[in-house]
Structures are given as C-alpha cells and as structure tokens.
Amino acid sequence: MRPIWLLAGGAALALAAAGIVLPLLPTVPFLLLAAFCFARGSERMHGWLVAHHQFGPPIRDWQERGAVSRRVKWIASASIAAALCLAAAFRLPLGLLAVQAVVLCGVLLFLWTRPEA
Secondary structure, three states, rough: HHHHHHHHHHHHHHHHHHHHHHHOOOOHHHHHHHHHHHHHHHHHHHHHHHHHOOOOOHHHHHHHHHHHOOOHHHHHHHHHHHHHHHHOOOOOOHHHHHHHHHHHHHHHHHHOOOOOO
C-alpha cells in the first residue's frame, strides 16, 4: 500500500502546486490530502511537507486546531462564486445549478464555521 499512498500524495501535491497559479483550483484541500497520504506512505515526505515554509502552515493550522485562515476563506468564497457564475454562463440546466449551489453553500458554511488561524 505504501507506493499507492506515495503516488496519491504526489498527485495531490502536484494539484496543490497547480492551485497556486490556477484561480479555480483549490490549494489547501489538496495540501491536506497530500499530508494525509504521505502520513500513511512516508514519514519522511510527511515531515518535509509539514515543515515546508509555504505549504506547512495551513496543514499545521488544520491538524492542530481545525483552523482555516481568513484569507483562504475569502479566496475559497470568491472561487465558489466564480464557479457558480461560470456554470450559469454556460447555461447549465436550472436543476443542476440548484444542486451545485446547495452543495457549494454547504462547503461555505463548513468553511466559515472553522476557527481562524
């Protein structure tokens, strides 16, 4: 199983890195997933990721207090709004838009009820 965890962690880390420059791709959830996978596949990779100067702080905030920074909350909110607007611009069926809106509002509710880092 270790190679599978390492592969999944590497893929999640690659998506997190891409999320730094791509506006609608989230970074922090993929970092958390990478940390989860690396914790099961390689203590060395997990330690490196958690100690990383840029990637480590949001992971440590989540692991220690379940906290999300206000900046990340606002970026996620803007991304969710952009995704809904994009879906509407593509004229998706109203039922599909409604389901998407309900799910994304649930995500926002969860996110904004987390403590701040």
